[in-house]
Structures are given as C-alpha cells and as structure tokens.
Amino acid sequence: MTDAVVSQQISSSPLYFALYVILVMLGNVGNTTVIAVVGESLLRETGSVRSSDVILVNMAFSNLMVSLVRNTVVMVSDLGAEIFLSRDMCHLMMGIWVWLRSANVWSTFFLSAFHFQTLRRVAPPVITLHGPRGPPGSLILGFVLVWSLNLIYAIPAFIFSKNGDENSTETLMLVSSTTRPLMGCIWDFPSAYSGLAFATSSMVIHESIPICLMNVTNLGSLLTLYAHGHSRNTGNKSQDAPVVTRIPAERRAAKVILTLNVLFISSWGTNVISVNYFNYNRGSSTEFLLIIARFANMSFIAFSPIVLAVGHRQLRAFITSVLSRIISVFG
Template sequence: MAAVVPIQAALYTIMVIFGILGNGLVIGVVGESVLRDSRRGAGADIILVNMALSNLLVSLVRNIPLMLADMGLQLYLSMEWCRLFMCVWVWLRAANVWSTFFLSAFHHHTLHRLGPRQSGSHGPRGHPGPLLLGIGLIWALNLLYSIPAYIYSKRGDKNSTETLMLISTTTRPLLGCMWNFPDPYRGLIYSTASLLIHELLPIILMSVTNVSSLYKLYGHGRRRFGGNAVEDALEVRRIPAERRAAKVIMALIILFTLSWGTSIISNNSINFNGSQSGGALLVVARFANSTFIALSPVVLTFGHRRMRAVVKAMLSP
C-alpha cells in the first residue's frame, strides 16, 4: 500500500471526527425528542435517528480503522475475525444506504395524509410499530446481503493488494482483510449485482420519490380545500412545513447521490476498466464514502428545529 500524504490523512481524520460528533449529536437531540413526544408519532425523527445511528456505526467500525491505518498503525486480524469484520462492513454500509432511502420514502408516504381528511381519520398519527418493523427489515435483509462477505473473504498481509473494489466494504486491504472469490468470474458477478441492486437502485429510488414529493407539495399548494374551514386552515399551515421538510430531504439525497455516485464511478472504473490512475481514484472513493456521513448532520442542523436550537445554544457565548 502506498504511503498516505500527511495532508490527506489529516483531512480524513477531520471528516471522521466530524462525522462521529455530528451523528452522535443527532442521535442524542432527535432521539430525546422522539422519547419525549412519542405520543405524537414523530416517524420522521425515528428514521433520522436510525440513519444517524447507521452513519455513526460506519464511522466507528470502518472509518476509524482507516484513519488509524493512515497514521501508520497497521493491525492484522485472524481469518475468522477478518470474515466477521468484512461481513459487518458490508452490513453497515448496506443498511446505511437503505436507511437513507427509507427517509425519502417515508416522507413521500406521509404526503398522502396532506389535504382534506376523510371521516374516521381524526386523532393521533398512529402507532410507530409498522415504522419500526420497516427499519428492522432493512437491517435484517441487509444482514442476509452481507453473508457472501463472510464466505468470500480472507486474511492478507502487508504486501497484499485488493483487486476487487466494492463501495460497501473498503477500497484497500484493511486490518489485513480482503475479498477472496474462488475465481474472477464470481467476483465480477457479485460486483455487478452489487452495482445494480445495492448501489444504483437506491439512488434512482431516492431521486424518484423525492421529485414526486415535491410535485405533490406543489399540487397541494395550488389546490383549494373544501369542507371544514378549521381543518382546511390546519392543512394549509402544514404545507409550508412539509415543503421545508421536503427541501431538507432533497438536500440530503443530493449530498448522498454526489458522494455515493462519485465512489461508485471510482470503484467500478477500477473493477471494469482497470484504470491506470487507480491510486487517485481510490483516494477520491475513500473521501466520497465519508462525505455524506460527515456533512449530513450539518444539513439536518439547518432543517430540524430542535437541532438548530441546540446548536445555537452550544455556539452562543
């Protein structure tokens, strides 16, 4: 592995620390709000906590070892520990992707409640049970997706070079762990399936659901409500709040698409084209992988009322 430029290591360390502190703050602030206002059915806040938790776990389990390796600390795990860590890396990255999409899909679904209410629709927003079930399915299904990482991985050494780059694990041998497919064709099949199902599909779905949400909000803003005047007034007041939420989610999706998409292009350029500028592409991919984790708490700070209030209180003299 080539030596890491000191400025590169310093910038990556700042991003990792920023991601840990920022996502930890989101979990603490928004999680406390969920517990305090649980009867109000704060579904979006529950999903935000889940997304921040997946970001935090990726930073702790994957990005910190990368940061320590940049500082010159080289650790090598046994074969069994390598298999376990490769499985966990894939699991956390996969759950992180679909947790981000779940936020966009949930907001799109809630917009169906915007507008005149039907009879029997009064009262609280509903029990969070189905929402928690959906989050549980995300983690369970992505755990199944990560099983091949346990089977097809091995322990390398300091002279080992990773030839298959998957965005869901690492862009270089880490802790001595690397992919070990029986033949190149199986590795190519797995990387292609990962590219289509796990890397491109979430970006497409996020873009479609968020554009659809903005279109729905535009339609609601122009529609004239009928029926109960009090309920109509409440719904009209909800539209600006929902529009602000849609803009925040759109900002998160754009940030995710740019960071995730950059990493996809870099990794798969090496996988399928054998790019000669592999070293530079790996640097781009590694920073792109961490950009969303580091900057998403900043976006939430601007868009979430409780987060904004806490950060203002922290920064005020």
C-alpha cells in the same frame, strides 16, 4: 494500488490527513449529536411519537456505525498503526462492513419514502390520545426488514473472505462502495464468476436501485407540494387530493431531504467513478483519484448531520446553544 498505498499517500500529506481527520470527527460527533438530541426529544414527548424523528435517529445510527467501524479504523491505520486482521476477524469484519453499509443506504432511502408517503396521504392521520406510545407498527416492521434482510444478504461476506499479507493485491476489483475490502482482508470466493456476481448484485440491489428510488420519491414529493400549492392558489380542492396541513414545514423538509439525496448520490457517484477509472484507465492521476474516492465515500456521513441541523428545530436550537456558550467562554 491497494488501500495501504492510499493510506500512505494520505498520511504523508498534512493537508490530506487533516481533512480526513476532520471528516471522520464530523461524522462521529455529528451523528452522535443527532441521535442524542432527537432521541432525547422523542423520549420526552408525552403524545404520539413523530415517525420522521425515529427515521432520522435510525439513519444517524447507521451513519455512526459505518463511521466508527470503518472510517475511524481507517483513520487509525493512517496514523501509522499497521492493522492486519486475522482470518476469523476478516470473516467477521467483512460481513459487518457489508451489512452496515447496505443498511445505511436503505435507511437513507427510508427517509425519502416516508416523506413521500406522508405527503400523498389522502386523509388526516388518526391520533389517539390514549393509544400506545411509540412509532407505528409498520415503521418498526420497516426497520426490521431493512436490518434483517441486509444481514442475510451480507452472509457471503462473512464466509467468502480471508486475511492477506502486506504484498497481497485484489484480483477482483470492485467498483461498489458497499463491498470494498480493506485492512488486509481480501475476498476468497470459490471462483471469479461468483465474486463478480456478488459485487454486481450488491451494486445493483444496494446502490443503484435505492438511488433510483430516492430520485423517484423525492421528485414525487416536490410535485405533490407543487400541485397542492397550485390547487390552493386556484381554489380547486379535490376530495382525493393529498392532505398537506403544513406547507412551509413540508417544503422545508422536502428541501432538506433533497439536499441529503443530492449529497448521497454525489458522494456515491464520485467514489464509484474514481475507483472505476482507476480499474480501467490507470494513468498518472490514479493515486489522486483513489484519495478522492476515499474522501467522497465518507462525505455523506460527515455532512448529513449539518444538513439535518438546518431543517430540524431541536437540532438548530441545540447547536445555537452550544455555539453561544463557546462564544461566551472565549469571547
């Protein structure tokens, strides 16, 4: 079963294809809205820049890039356009796909790690009215590391790939959603062992580890909020206790981040389980499972802007304004 067969199954079903187009458009429009609205509020700020909003823009940008470069192209292919890239384009696109997907995973984890670090701060943040505007240097360094290290890791994807023909099949079946080829591009590793090593390391480094860290940091955030609320109720305030100045806002942020993590993990898990079942237990339901895998692989990118809109004041205000205008026009 190849991506071409899955595309044929989706395009032949109006329901599947309509749902697929809706998810792609949600991902494109939603993440563009997050970048525009939150980014515009950052540019308008006269004081210190909110690091959390910078992280949201970075995550939305990585989501949008994956959606445009991968999901949108797959949607165009499902419309009937037979897209088979040349060898040089496969080198380029396979590297870009692996790079963007890997950076997307770590950018999502970045949000959880930042919120946990904020809650664990034992002293109020130092704000200088006349200091330089912009995010902290440590945050910029984190972004540079996320994008540069993942680009370095993606170098084998730029090198060990080639274009196949319509009848070519994958001899190395990958369960990792990060390294899955498509659009006629296939892996061309020197040996099956080197290809398996790359796929395995990709799944461990860029999926299993960040997902475990997401769970740890998110659980730590929830426990910190619980401990702080309990200490406030009992009147016990330790000098080394974390400083949480806005309990309702931080609880709302924790719920939003928890929802994002659950959405990401369920999306990743459904994709990997479906593809893995197809690889080792091919039965009558394999076509449906691969379709589910494709939908699951893009559900986080499609629905994460909606989750962010629930917990972000500027996004909520913007969407409310747009909906009220639409209702006034058609009402």
